[in-house]
Amino acid sequence: MSSANNVAVGKDAGTALSSGGEATLVGYLAGDAITTANYSTALGYQASGQVTTGDSNTSIGNNAGSSLTTGANNASLGYNANPSSATASNEVTFGNSSISSIRCAVQTISALSDARDKENVEELPLGIEFINTLRPVKFDWAMRDGFQKGVQEIGFVAQELDKAQQDANAEEYMRLVLKTNPDRLESTYGKLVPILTKAVQELSAEVEELKKKAHNKCEE
Numbered sequence: 342m343s344s345a346n347n348v349a350v351g352k353d354a355g356t357a358l359s360s361g362g363e364a365t366l367v368g369y370l371a372g373d374a375i376t377t378a379n380y381s382t383a384l385g386y387q388a389s390g391q392v393t394t395g396d397s398n399t400s401i402g403n404n405a406g407s408s409l410t411t412g413a414n415n416a417s418l419g420y421n422a423n424p425s426s427a428t429a430s431n432e433v434t435f436g437n438s439s440i441s442s443i444r445c446a447v448q449t450i451s452a453l454s455d456a457r458d459k460e461n462v463e464e465l466p467l468g469i470e471f472i473n474t475l476r477p478v479k480f481d482w483a484m485r486d487g488f489q490k491g492v493q494e495i496g497f498v499a500q501e502l503d504k505a506q507q508d509a510n511a512e513e514y515m516r517l518v519l520k521t522n523p524d525r526l527e528s529t530y531g532k533l534v535p536i537l538t539k540a541v542q543e544l545s546a547e548v549e550e551l552k553k554k555a556h557n558k559c560e561e
Contacts, residue, residue, distance in 0.1 A: 354383075357393075374410075388417075391427070426522040439488040467511060468539035474505045475533075499526035 347364040349355035353373045355366040364381040366372035370390050372383040380397045383389035388400040390407045397414045400406030406417035410427040417423055419436035435443060456462075478498060482489040503518040503526070519527040 395430075424521075425519060425525065425527065429521045432521075437488070438484055438486055441489070441492070465535055465539050467509060467515075467536050468543045471505065471509055471511075471536055472540045474508065476501055496530065497528055499528045502528055 345362045347355060347358060347362065347366070349358070349364070349366045349372070351366070351368045351371055354368060354371040355364060355375060356373050357376050358364065358372075359376050361375055361378045361381065363379055364372060364375065364383075366375070366381065366383045366389075368383070368385045368388055370387040371385065372381055372389045372392060373387075374391050374393050375381055375389065376393050378392055378394050378396050378398070381389060381392065381395075382399045382401075383392075383406065384401045385405055386403045387407050388402065388405045389398055389409060390404070392398055392400075392406065392409045393411060395409055395411045395413045395415075398406055398409060398412070398417075399415070400409070400417045400422075402417070402419045402422055404421045404423075405419060406415065406423060407421070408423040408427050409415060409417075409429075412424055412427060412429045412432075414431050415424045415429060416433045418434070419440075421437040422434045423437070424432040424434055475497065477495065479493065479495050482492045482494060484490065499518050503512070503520070506512045506515045506517050509515075515532055517529055517532050519529065
């Protein structure tokens, strides 16, 4: 190992390192394929086991991040927790596809929303018309990896969400569907909250208008 400032503990951990630096690899086969990747942290059996040149990845758990190769700046936590694809970047993954709940003492995750970090702010053009193109469904999971078979759930179908945003010419800014891995589409339901809010506002305005018309008719 000719690279600098690396720590490797475990059989075959970091055996391929050549010039990558600042790596901490602990566990049998942890980061064993890493060659030039920098700032890697892998803890557990075969954690980040296929990463070659992807920088700044953190994988903690048995087989965590084991499908990654060149993707960068990913965090994978838990048994077999893996980003959406081998080349995905900038993703955080908790657990594998058998995980049924994410628990915390608060109900929502805080996200950056400061006006000082935004520009070109304008009224959202999508509302009730877009919502009416969606199809909320109830379904049974039949995951191809064998997990959660028969578990009932409610939600949407990713392909249908994708078509809806494309038909509305809004895919660029809505990003309702993650398509990093074309064989396993994922949906971001939280993106619908601003549109649902706009839809409620539009419906509320219609109700108020109807109330005014009804009131004026009663006074005639």
